[in-house]
Amino acid sequence: MKKLKVFFNQKQLEFAPKYEWALGNRIKHPESTKRAEAIFKALAKDPSFDIIEPQKIPMSAIRDVHDFHLWTLYNAATELPDGEAFYPSVFLQRYGVEPNPANIKHAGYYCFDSGTPLNNKTLSAAGWSAACALEATKLVAQGKEQVTYALSRPPGHHASFDTYGGYCYFNNAAIAARELKKKGRVVIFDIDFHHGNGSQEIFYEDPDVMVISIHGDPRDYFPYLMGFPEETGKGEGSGFNLNIILPTGAKIKTYENALKRQVFPTIKAFEPSYLIISAGFDTYRLDPIGKFELDTPDYERLGRLICDLKLPTVILQEGGYYTKDLGLNARSFLKGFL
Ligand code: Q9C
Ligand code: ZN
Secondary structure, eight states, X not given: OXXXXXXXXXXGGGOOOOEEEETTEEEEOSSOHHHHXXXXXXXXXXXXXXXXXOOXXXXXXXXXXXXXXXXXXXXXXXXXXXXXXXXXXXXXXXXXXXXXXXXXXXXXXXXXXXXOOBOTTHHHHHHHHXXXXXXXXXXXXXXXXXXXXXXXXXXOTTOOSSOBBTTBSSOHHHHHHHHXXXXXXXXXXXXXXXXXXXXXXXXXXXXXXXXXXXXXXXXXXXXXXXXXXXXXXXXGGTTOEEEEEOOTTOOHHHHHHHIIIIIHXXXXXXXXXXXXXXXXXXXXXXXXXXXXXXXXXHHHHHHHHHHTTOOOEXXXXXXXXXXXXXXXXXXXXXXXXX
């Protein structure tokens, strides 16, 4: 039996953000290590999956996507004492002196969200998360696998060329896409509850990478300022970005309609060689942050529908915060590809 290859490194668990602020209350940080542990456990006990440690990511793969300032800043955070974290709270972007990424007090210049802390383990975990994405991508690029999955955590789709936020530090989907576009056109299809603003921004003017995102209404949900249907790409990239907003409480029926009427025809017309799925399970009915109502078996159905496109596919883990069922949901989605 052919097993689905999964990439993960235990070092990703050494980064454990403790809290964030939500409407003035200090809450447990939603992007906890329990998320990856839950997925790991669900896949490890299932013989359909083969869990592999990735090679270290080369700096060139990160610099292909990101301003070196981001790496410099995360590297500055490695000097913080154990247990200390830097939560940016000043986001000044006008006039003033040149920001210095080696000075962690300037982190707010590179950050757009106070819920995304830096500590001495952030760089390592984000680096390994990206390494999982790159390794999963290489197997698909080389034609050795039709589908692979990166248990990437921390997630990536909110990180842009030179900013971090939304629990994301390096854009794993963008790293994957830069690798795949050496060989052909790529679609990034983002099914996380939140708009993939980082992925959109990175490829906004790129006609070879189409970004499609289905998400909750940005007027109500993070990241608030991007993710509207009017954003369709720019310059040579015009027409190669698609944002679809579904109503709060959307269920599988609504979701599937959007796939069949908008997403799949758009993908087919683009004729890509590769597909990247930014797979967030914060569309789950019990998710504490996302507000759609998909159920566990719906993910298998979604997986099967996407698999039917018959494109070489890299699946990357993004959000999903109802830890108790996250392993089941991720496994259900992946089963749809088997
Ligand atoms: N207390 C991803 O799903 N803030 N990021 C929400 C809830 C940010 C989610 C506030 C949500 C970002 C990858
Ligand atoms: Zn999300």
